[in-house]
Amino acid sequence: xxxxxxxxxxxxxxxxxxxxxxxxxxxxxxxxxxxxxxxxxxxxxxxxxxxxxxxxxxxxxxxxxxxxxxxxxxxxxxxxxxxxxxxxxxxxxxxxxxxxxxxxxxxxxxxxxxxxxxxxxxxxxxxxxxxxxxxxxxxxxxxxxxxxxxxxxxxxxxxxxxxxxxxxxxxxxxxxxxxxxxxxxxxxxxxxxxxxxxxxxxxxxxxxxxxxxxxxxxxxxxxxxxxxxxxxxxxxxxx
Numbered sequence: 001x002x003x004x005x006x007x008x009x010x011x012x013x014x015x016x017x018x019x020x021x022x023x024x025x026x027x028x029x030x031x032x033x034x035x036x037x038x039x040x041x042x043x044x045x046x047x048x049x050x051x052x053x054x055x056x057x058x059x060x061x062x063x064x065x066x067x068x069x070x071x072x073x074x075x076x077x078x079x080x081x082x083x084x085x086x087x088x089x090x091x092x093x094x095x096x097x098x099x100x101x102x103x104x105x106x107x108x109x110x111x112x113x114x115x116x117x118x119x120x121x122x123x124x125x126x127x128x129x130x131x132x133x134x135x136x137x138x139x140x141x142x143x144x145x146x147x148x149x150x151x152x153x154x155x156x157x158x159x160x161x162x163x164x165x166x167x168x169x170x171x172x173x174x175x176x177x178x179x180x181x182x183x184x185x186x187x188x189x190x191x192x193x194x195x196x197x198x199x200x201x202x203x204x205x206x207x208x209x210x211x212x213x214x215x216x217x218x219x220x221x222x223x224x225x226x227x228x229x230x231x232x233x234x235x236x237x238x239x
Contacts, residue, residue: 026106030114038122048086052130055081060137068141068203075134076155076192076199082126083159087119089167108237112168112229119160127156141203148202155195158218161225162187168233194218 038045055078059066066074102111131152142148163184170179198214 023107023110026110027114027117030102030106030111031118034114034118044089048082048126049129051085052078052082052126053133056130056133056137065139065141071134071138071141072196072199072203074138075130075152076196078130078134079127079152079155079159080188080192082130083123083156083163086126087123087160087163087167103237108234109230111237112233115168116161116164116226116229119164120157123156123160124153127152143205144202148199151195151199151202154215154218155199158191158195158222159188161222161229162191165225165229168229168236171236191218191221 059074059078063070065071128149131149163180166180166184166187169183194214194217198211198218201211
């Protein structure tokens with residue numbers, strides 16, 4: 001009798017337990033959900049595109065075609081604000097009800113990995129779009145356009161990972177915007193300076209010393225941010 005009762009209790013618990021699919025399918029499903037929401041809420045995506053185009057046009061109207069150093073600095077400053085508008089809302093738009101639903105169908109690590117990948121893809125698109133508009137309005141000052149495209153891609157990935165991680169932490173606080181600014185300033189400024197220094201190689205034919213070490217440092221920072229997000233987010237998830 002005890003065996004039958006135990007088996008029946010276990011069957012009930014298994015029946016009530018939320019169905020969990022494999023980790024890869026969970027991540028793909030969550031990414032697909034974010035993509036569909038972005039497509040349906042077109043005002044958000046178009047708002048970011050309008051922000052990119054209008055900001056670059058204002059720069060063009062004020063200084064036409066700036067020098068190489070100014071061009072480089074302006075590009076990364078615009079990328080910073082584009083990332084704040086496009087990526088930082090990843091967790092801030094998720095309501096408590098949604099988070100409870102995601103908690104029942106997916107793991108914390110799967111959820112944060114899906115956000116990192118989606119925002120990475122979104123920022124890649126925005127980085128290439130910004131570069132395209134920059135070259136049309138502000139000219140093409142590159143000696144090696146291919147190198148700058150690669151650096152812009154790497155920079156977009158780095159910025160998206162950092163701000164996704166910060167948004168995950170700030171989403172649990174009441175003063176979300178203020179917390180993101182306080183945490184983001186000491187992290188993002190060194191990264192931006194590093195990106196500006198690396199991207200100088202695309203404007204000149206002279207080989208820059210220490211370029212490989214700087215790129216490896218940037219990649220190491222990206223890996224560290226991903227590792228911290230995967231390790232720390234489950235503790236925030238349970239809060």
